[in-house]
Amino acid sequence: MGNESTTWRLADLPFFAGLDEEFIELFADCAHTETTSFGHYLFFEGEPAERFYIIRTGKVALQTSAGSLGFFTIETLGDNDTIGWSWIFPPYKWSLTARSLSPCDLIVFDARCLRAKCEANTDFTYELMKRTSAVSAERLRAARFALLNQLA
Amino acid sequence: MPEQDQLFLFLRKNTFFDDLSDEHLRELLDLARLQSIPAGEHFMRIGDPATYLAVLRQGVANLGVMSEGGRVVVVDKLERHAVIGWSAIVPPHEWSYDAVALSELDFVLFDAVRLREKCEREHKFGVQMMTCIARTITRRLTATRMSLLNNAL
Numbered sequence: 297m298g299n300e301s302t303t304w305r306l307a308d309l310p311f312f313a314g315l316d317e318e319f320i321e322l323f324a325d326c327a328h329t330e331t332t333s334f335g336h337y338l339f340f341e342g343e344p345a346e347r348f349y350i351i352r353t354g355k356v357a358l359q360t361s362a363g364s365l366g367f368f369t370i371e372t373l374g375d376n377d378t379i380g381w382s383w384i385f386p387p388y389k390w391s392l393t394a395r396s397l398s399p400c401d402l403i404v405f406d407a408r409c410l411r412a413k414c415e416a417n418t419d420f421t422y423e424l425m426k427r428t429s430a431v432s433a434e435r436l437r438a439a440r441f442a443l444l445n446q447l448a
Numbered sequence: 449m450p451e452q453d454q455l456f457l458f459l460r461k462n463t464f465f466d467d468l469s470d471e472h473l474r475e476l477l478d479l480a481r482l483q484s485i486p487a488g489e490h491f492m493r494i495g496d497p498a499t500y501l502a503v504l505r506q507g508v509a510n511l512g513v514m515s516e517g518g519r520v521v522v523v524d525k526l527e528r529h530a531v532i533g534w535s536a537i538v539p540p541h542e543w544s545y546d547a548v549a550l551s552e553l554d555f556v557l558f559d560a561v562r563l564r565e566k567c568e569r570e571h572k573f574g575v576q577m578m579t580c581i582a583r584t585i586t587r588r589l590t591a592t593r594m595s596l597l598n599n600a601l
Contacts, residue, residue: 360593362597362601368597368600368601370593370596381582381586385582385583385586391590392593418572418575419571422567422571422575422578425578425582426539426574428582429538429581429585430538430539432585432586432589433535433538433544433585436544436588437544439592439596440544440592441513442596443592443596444513444521444523446600447521447599
């Protein structure tokens, strides 16, 4: 990607709110768009995590294998949600499986490409970590409240 | 503080700070102060501004969600070495939980505003601090999801 229209589109996504154009361009350099049909597996638990996604439109379930009982949905994500931060830390493996629950328009970021940008630019890494931490913290809050509701 | 070296070793042993270099850990320590909280105090309230990151040196506390009747649904029991207050660094900078002291507590405490300013000003420090926090959040998220799964099956 990396063209001007893409840069503008990325800037409109909540994940990139307030981010310098210079950094948005670094993200754009590592991004491409993909469309998927219903029931498509984006990735499987335990596989190498080499991607990071933002859902432009659509729904994706994060699932975990419950052995012979099949898959259990942990969380359902929708428009503008980000998927996956397993690529940031070793061992760079997905901790969950992601499956589309509708046709989806996705922005896909190549993790190797982002990691290379991070190594070259601490300011970029900081912005990335700050945003990713905020997303994970939000997921943790959601999961803990789901757990409390389950216990109530 | 007279116990600077002792505090350094105390924090260095804490796996939470594994991603922080010795140099940055010493800088973090420059922001530290010691605080005690009496037993029974409800010292963190959901939705209030997160004003510090803290490491528990002594005492026991319950972390959870306060019900309307004043009962705490406990999510975690905090003991020596527990780190609380990553909300001090991660937006929206509000406490995600209630916390109540079960005994007198001694904390090493880092002021949230000064810590955030340091992260924003010195990105190398900021990245290491964020990494400590992100790893912890990820670990807790995995544990919470597994509990959800186990309860559902």
